[in-house]
Amino acid sequence: MTRINSSKASRIFAGMIAVLMILGVLFFSFYISSELEHNCTGGDCPICASIQQCENVLHKIGGGIALAVSIILPVLLICVLIYISGNDLLQATPVSRKIRMND
Known part of the structure; x- marks a missing residue:
């Protein structure tokens, strides 16, 4: 049995x-x-109440996604820029290639 x-x-x-x-x-x-075009019975309509609850949940989920995107997106862009510029900074040298330099 694997864990x-x-x-x-x-x-x-x-x-x-x-x-x-x-x-x-x-x-x-x-x-x-x-259920958008349902026959509404007035102030105590159960369908309107459930639609309101669904809209509240969607707004709460949407707010969390917007916050996560606004935080994560800049961090990912910075990481990509560091990775791209890091390739230019690291140049191949004889020492990094482990070339033996005998005089």
């Missing part, structure tokens, strides 16, 4: 959470679009 190390387990868990969030967003979006 799953914690980093692999956390990646699997994060992937499952991402899939569940995507499915939730799709379900809420389809529910709102299908």
